[in-house]
Amino acid sequence: MWDHDDSLAWTVLAAAPGLDADRIAGAIALLGSPAAVARGPATAWERAGMPAITCEFLRSAAAVPGRAVRRWLADEHHHVLPYCDPRFPQLLRALPQCPVALYVSGHLNALADPQLAIVGSRNPTAQGRETAFDFAEYFAERGLGITSGLAEGIDGSAHRGALRGQGITIAVLGTGIDLIYPASNAALHREICHTGALISEFPLGTPPRRGNFPQRNRLIAGLTLGTLVVEAAPRSGSLITARLANALGREVFAIPGSIHNPLSRGCHELIKDGGKLVDSGDDILRELNFSAFFSNEIPAKSGPISAPPRVPGMDKEHKILLDALGFDPMDLDTLIVRTGFKPEAVSSMVLILELEGHVQAAPGGRYSRVANRRAGGER
């Protein structure tokens, strides 16, 4: 059957109510494998302290992987990526209530690259579309990946700009990963799958439901170093993504516009609330201390999926921060005091150094240096 197929087991565990990463980790430690946890028997679930609602689900027909998911998994570009896989996005794993597993179509290594979210209205102005495209292209060329929601409008333009810049782009879906929604984005869907990745945390076949989009937006905010809103009406989904980013301690950026453009109102609202006004791509690279890739020259590309070659060495501020950080875990407040840098700068530098493998996260929001890195972390 499917006893030894971890991917199938993870689709079951991800769909089970009442489970989170911590509880699953405990159950796996006790029962030996995700498949063993998903399979049972009921006495094992009880031993692992599973809630009744979880046991009920795992006992039901809904917990038997159907033909659709087996067929989907047969494609080599399709993956179920559990939270405990080293390729699971680090920024996402740091979240409270991190998803148990992600469905991924495309290239798993795309998830390792630093990402900026670009989101906005489904019905933008022509200017808004162009801005999203141009900014995405600019960042992608410099090695900063673009994450968006594959919606019409700003989302689609952002993905297309990143593809034009031959960079990484990640589409986060509010539906099952096997559905293409909206249908108008079918070609874009294929292209992203070919060179980047599509992600969903919903079971296969999940239709577009209004209630799923806030959860999709949380994933966009959680996967990225910051969220850039290009054009958005007040009280729109894009603003929710931005506010989630803010709540997660990520940067919020907004493009200003004419006070007579109703779709600039949302962006202006964000700026009034402390989001950073952005009128050039460099504003964002500077704010993120995006040193490792940041260079005035566009680096040569080595292929559509691999990131451009790293600029050798790292910038001065990153070195200062790394020098201030020891091999014993240290909290960010201490690091802020030691370096004298602004809290936002320290947060984003640590995130980048973590993505680059120079720094690792420790429990309690602390960080330590990583020893013996190939990338020269031991200067």
Place this chain on the structure above:
Amino acid sequence: MWDHDDSLAWTVLAAAPGLDADRIAGAIALLGSPAAVARGPATAWERAGMPAITCEFLRSAAAVPGRAVRRWLADEHHHVLPYCDPRFPQLLRALPQCPVALYVSGHLNALADPQLAIVGSRNPTAQGRETAFDFAEYFAERGLGITSGLAEGIDGSAHRGALRGQGITIAVLGTGIDLIYPASNAALHREICHTGALISEFPLGTPPRRGNFPQRNRLIAGLTLGTLVVEAAPRSGSLITARLANALGREVFAIPGSIHNPLSRGCHELIKDGGKLVDSGDDILRELNFSAFFSNEIPAKSGPISAPPRVPGMDKEHKILLDALGFDPMDLDTLIVRTGFKPEAVSSMVLILELEGHVQAAPGGRYSRVANRRAGGER
């Protein structure tokens, strides 16, 4: 001759190098009158401790008021207003290096009204002009006067909008008050003189000199509760006005625009540096705690020069602040601690309460309540 004409004496003292308000106050206390100070004799100047450079000027032909200034003063709408006159703008008198005297054409009581500066490019877009006009009209209708520099472009539109709103507008000139510059603004010049006021701190006949405009900009910033920049190129004079306003502790506001409009760049720069993004007039009224006049209904006008009738009573925050303030002078830091309000809010509330006569400034940047006010300050 002119011994007993204080206005003429003030024109001489205002032009004399090496004098400031403090030194003049001392000399008047010693010698009896501004005319006595201006006239001398030299032994009296020495007794009053005047610097050599001042004595040299006062002794020269340049210190004898000519026919031009006598003729100018003969007009009943023309005034020389010394810093010690109770009608001298209070916000200006609080500045370090406050002007010794202002030349005023028009209505002296216009200077008593709370003002917002609206400034910007001499070559704005059509949209920029319209925005300046509309905002100025909106504020003027609500009793907030508009101060600007009578330049072409945004300045002119701001003055015209205030006139359309039947409110107060003040033009601050970088030339002698008897010159009309640019000539294209002659009609506007007349209209402002008729319903508001023109101000200059330069001697009659001073031509437009590049070097005088920063000083003019300082006067604009110093006269007002805040400065709104509508469209401005980076490194333009409008940004200098805004930065002066910031340095004086006044509010800085900027209108955002398309990232493709070069004249929005200056505004975006200000917002990045902490200036407040404004996309509606209410943003500013709220930020200034412009309670005394602020009302959703446009108050009835009683005439072109007099302010709209005050909304009875004052808002809650003003009452809290006034209650926290005693009749003994208190510094703003104490007031901030006592009220728990933000420093910017306390500053602007104190300014407004001062303009309304509920609060008076004391030496050392302190403030106290005013007793027995007709306006009900003693609730």
